[in-house]
């Protein structure tokens with residue numbers, strides 16, 4: 001990234017390292033010297049072998065974890081504590097079964113401030129409509145399919161229209177068809193409400209379909225091995241999936257990932 005682009009960056013990691021202590025007290029170097037700069041409203045995927053520190057990067061950006069070395073800044077300001085204005089979506093929506101779908105969307109506000117404002121309720125209704133679940137606001141989570149629940153999780157993360165959205169394998173628990181559908185849904189939401197998205201996935205295809213850039217990480221200690229620009233035109237549609245360029249890029253990335261992380265060295269966990 002040029003010096004210019006570095007200045008425009010929303011999220012900047014400079015020489016970021018993260019060392020944990022394992023239960024026997026030995027150090028676990030999860031990340032080592034990670035440099036990364038993400039521009040405003042860019043969609044970036046992190047891909048790499050299991051345990052290379054992808055989730056750790058998300059936790060660092062959210063401020064839930066502070067780096068043991070290096071510097072992480074958002075809008076030029078060093079991150080020193082958890083940030084409210086970041087949306088997070090996980091592999092499982094973890095909805096509260098006793099609350100209605102609408103109340104699940106507003107729950108973080110209820111939990112934090114003890115009340116939900118009329119404006120937040122209105123926003124929740126709007127989000128339900130946006131994710132195609134307008135009629136489901138009064139239902140309980142167990143009345144929804146896995147894909148629908150995951151949509152609710154996304155809506156919950158968008159309640160305060162965060163400028164940054166961190167997504168940790170949000171579709172990995174879904175079947176292949178629902179997964180594709182959710183990817184298109186996410187692209188639609190992202191185009192309607194642009195945000196800087198950092199998306200962790202094990203799927204090269206998913207990363208290609210969604211991203212502007214793909215960050216390929218190396219096996220532990222996690223480092224940025226390569227950053228790949230995705231030259232596929234937007235909007236991305238079903239046609240993108242049959243575009244020869246899409247398949248060629250998938251093959252190129254697969255080769256890169258597996259040449260860096262052959263299976264015996266921890267390359268498991270990255271899927272075509």
Ligand SMILES: Nc1ncnc2c1ncn2[C@@H]1O[C@H](COP(=O)(O)OP(=O)(O)OP(=O)(O)O)[C@@H](O)[C@H]1O
Nearest residue numbers: 020021022028030049050051052053054055056057
């Ligand atoms: N709290 C912790 N204490 C000790 N080690 C940890 C802790 N959190 C993460 N680690 C270790 O740091 C490394 C990176 O973990 P992380 O979850 O970020 O990897 P990942 O790339 O997201 O993995 P996966 O693709 O399997 O989800 C792993 O070796 C993990 O065991």
